[in-house]
Amino acid sequence: QSVLTQPPSVSGAPGQRVTISCTGSSSNIGAGYDVHWYQQLPGTAPKLLIYGNNNRPSGVPDRFSGSKSGTSASLAITGLQAEDEADYYCQSYDSSLSDWVFGGGTKLTVL
């Protein structure tokens, strides 16, 4: 059981917009800790996609955006492309566990 909860899967057609939710609690996201997002393409290492809730590292397309509110966060992907098909993970810090914590991951399928 992951500390952060994500839907197991989402899907969308090319060009569409999809969102992936990440729900935490008062000891992590709700405590004010930032949410970060990773993209993991099949057979590869995770790649930082969004940091500090809504910041994109250099090279990440602006089709990817993040937001945070209360004890939850979301990753939005617009103009869906076939190459976006991957697993996406949210991550934060939990003060009760004193651990860096991840969501269980969401598999994005581009139809």
Place this chain on the structure above:
Amino acid sequence: EVQLVESGGGLVQPGGSLRLSCAASGFSFSSHWMTWVRQAPGKGLQWVANINEDGTHKNYVDSVKGRFTISRDNARNSLYLQINSLRAEDTAVYYCARHLIGHLTFDIWGQGTMVTVSS
């Protein structure tokens, strides 16, 4: 090029030990916290341990405390994870990753090294 390259994984019997290494290049290694994250086959990501810039402060997830030891050698630009008393549930790809300065997250990841615990 900023790069992390892990090594040292393999097949080990339950109760055995391994030492994982992570060679860093292309950045000031001694300026960054470093971390180990693992991923069991077909499963999600789990943070395992991290270490501060000079190696004086270390954190571990509860499930590995007392069995895993993280360390670093800044002169060699290298990060290590000594894993003892291995269990089947430790089977995973182990990634080393660099902490993004000023943020509780990881911006550079290695390609991972596979640890399989089986008799």
